Amino acid sequence: MSLALSARHLTKTFESGSRRLTVLDDVSFDLDDGATCAVVGPSGSGKTTLLGLSAGLDRPSSGSVVLCGEALEDLDEDARARTRGRSVGFIFQQFRLIPTLTALENVMVPLELRGERAHDAAERLLDRVGLGDRTSHYPAQLSGGEQQRVALARAFINRPRILFADEPTGNLDAETSSRVEDLLFDLNAEAGTALVVVTHDLDLARRTERILRLRGGKLVSDEAAHPAALPSGNGHVIRAEEPKSRGDGAS
């Protein structure tokens, strides 16, 4: 089984006047194809930064990311965008549907960006998330839960190898959340996609196979979500490497 994602010694620092602020400090972890994991931690612990770096939305101050077999540091902005278009799906806390496009058109965007026909696949996916009758509605005409289901359909249309979900239920009520979560994990299982969920919600985190805990920018634990359920020496979860000593990485 190959790696969907491999992060090595990721560090991100910001200069603020004369001060240097380290928001992510020497974090490493791997994720197999088809595996799922959650990144949890308090606000400001570096979760979103880790997600951004892993998906190639931002560049680390040091360290490296191999995403779906591509070393991101060797790629320019456009090449990284193409990698995302080919192999990555996204779910955002704010849904991030394009307000000027209908539900169907929103779902079609990733395939259309690659110059492929997308209409039928998009309709099937919208059907699958229960919005077959809302294809021509604009985001403003949909509820939060419906918008996130459209976003789910959009995330899966390019059959990604890995899906990044940033607080996917953070803006939804409990009932809607659980429906969206079910859909997320069902679709994920059907497509065999690797999944990285950034969340505050421990219940959601526990639905993944593995939980990475961040605190103050450091990876403080990396453990199976259900230790008892996992076979020892399992093939899905690769343990995170021990952080290197403070001295290198962050400087």
Add this chain to the structure above:
Amino acid sequence: MPFSPTFAWRDSRSARRRLLLFVASMALGVAALVSIRSFAESLETAVTEQAQTLTGSDLTIWARRSFGKKDKALVDSVAQAYPGEQARELAFASMAFFPETGNARLTEIRALEGRFPYYGEIVTTPDSAATTYQQRGEALVDASLLLQFDVEPGDSVRVGERTYRIAGGIDEIAGQTGVGSFVGPRVYVPFAALDTTLIGFGSRVEYRQHFLFADADPDAVLAEIGDRLAVQSLRGETAAGAQQDWNDALGNLNRFLSLVGFIALLLGGIGVASAITVYVRQKADTIATLRCLGATAGQTLRAYVLQAAALGLVGAVLGAVLGVAVQTLLPRVLGPFLPVSVNFAVSWRAVAEGVGLGLAVALVFALLPLVRVRRIPPLRAIRPGAEAEDRFDPLRWAIVVLIALGVAAFAWTQTGDWRAAVGFPLGVGAVLGLLALAAWGAMAAVRRFFPESWPYTWRQGLANLYRPGNQTLVLMLTLGLGTFLITTLYLVQTSLLDQVAITSEGERPGLILFDIQPDQREGVTALLDAEGEPAIAQIPVVTMSLAAINGLGTDSLRQDSTVNLPDWALRREYRSTYRDALVGSEQLAAGTFIGSVPADTALVPVSLESGIAGDLGVGVGDRLTWNVQGVPIESVVASLRDVDWTRVQPNFFAVFPTGPLDAAPQFDIVLTRAVDAETSARLQRSLVEAFPNVSVVDVRLVLGLIEGVLGRVAFVLQFMALFSILTGLVVLAGAVLISKLQRIEESVLLRTLGASRPQVGQILFAEYLLLGLLAATVGVALALVGGWALSTFAFDVPFVPSWGAVLVALLVVPALTVGIGLMGSRGVLRRPPLEVLRAAG
């Protein structure tokens, strides 16, 4: 189907209304350009098609003096060598008296012999009058004059000692402008029946010999006799030459109007840039999401460039339609100035040019903010507010250079002068630089000297000028540049118009009497005294020509290609006077004015008008030799005078001291007050009865005519400036909308935190007022400099700042900024905060 066009189309569906400003900016700019170019082309076509009516002949040989023996021999030789028809014409100013009604007025008399004009025709009522008046010894009189004095065909008119029956009224003469000469309306009489005493000494008469050739090429004939004409100081004109003269004159008009059009288009470009800046900001999240989903920078940029191009095309086409509509109005306004009748025709070339130029301007100016799309980070999708790194963007600078080159290229095609080509973009660039400097300076000053004691709302508004995400720079650049361009245009326009305006200050004569012969002096004075309107000035006039400058003959100077003196200044007839002091319209500019010398002075100290001295390239101390009716008079330039030509009174290029010219052949000009129109009419009647050769200019009538003409010129200028002002308003709206977006979110938050509606309104009011005042002040200050520079260096007229316009700009720009700003925020102020937040989300 590629992604970009599909997405561009879908994404634009809800945005089209928001980009109305973009379309409006472009439409107005293109409308100005298309109307001007289309009209210019129609005019050029009309001049070309009707060129022959400009002269009315194949060739006309003329002089401002009677034809001598040699001249007649030349005319005969041409007539013999190139068979065809000939006609003879004399043109001069003289009084026409209408015995039936007792009215008299200065008119332009044309004494004609032969069938002329050969091309075009004199349109008369009744029709037959134009063909019969010569045989019957009758006169044709301008229809407007007949109307003015309530005279009809069949009544009579007296010119000099001759009385003619009026055959008909002249409605139109092909090839001549409706405005005609300032001297007055035209009266045609047969050459054979002319009172020749009228064309005696001192009268300004033009002698013309017209030719119609059976088969000769007029320009070849002119080329062949050109040298002989020059030697004999005769002038020759063909249709081609007249057409060239008119095209040159119209070229100046076109160039000025094109400049106005281009400024409108440039303002439109700024409007586009403002509208797209707002648009890109609104689209930042969408663009970040697209980047997350795998869109490359190129794909997103292409999608938005396509939108801009499509909207630019819509704006340009709308503008072209509007421009064509406006063009139909221009011939009506300008008609009376034009020698040909201009038919309304759509110039497809002008339309294509306008649409093409409009599209190019829209694209280039849209690209300036659009290239930022490439830099919007995908990270923004998960981290709201993440901004692009502020790095040097070579593409952005390439576009700036492209705009500068485009402006330079336009300036060059319009003026053919590389200094203008370099100066125009440099000037605009300098203005932008100074505006940016002012913005930074203001921000620093507000932060440094922050008025802590001001009320909360004012402090908030003031602090908004320098807080993160402030709009000070963008608004200063757009508002300031818009204010600068429009105010500059207006200031230049008023300076140009002021140049030709009539000064009503001081004592103004009501009547000016010309051509009073020495033996008539006493008689005229007595008549004026008897009528109770004594002469207020009696000015002797001596006609002369320039024979040599510093010993070099004017003939050789004219032929010397290394000497660059204007031909007209060397050839013209100088009507000079002599007196012992300066008059009210004159100011000493250099040297000493010498008022009196003995009659036999060998080297007469003369005073020259500064302008003509410049044209002749002479100054104080230079020597001029004059030919006064065959007698050479040596003179030295003793002083230079600045003359206010706008004063209605006789002014002179050369003023001699009393003494040497006292005995020279001369005539008098007499000024009298003639308090009202009735007195003026009575005086004219008495004068023309007693002294038929004396011409009387009714100043009131002439002023009315001049003011009418100036009114039309001003109207055209203001009409074209209106385009710029309208575009400027659109730019202003766009600029304010940029900042509105930024402020809505803050306003909603303040409302949520408990700020009352008036409080939020006051904060916005304070910010917009300060920004408007700052932009208007800096823009107007720069416009004063720009107006001065353009007037002085480009148009060569004294700069006359119109303080009224300055005040209006200083009031209107801030008022509009506040008005548009508050109007744009109305929704935020009126609706409950949550509703606004939801709509924004």
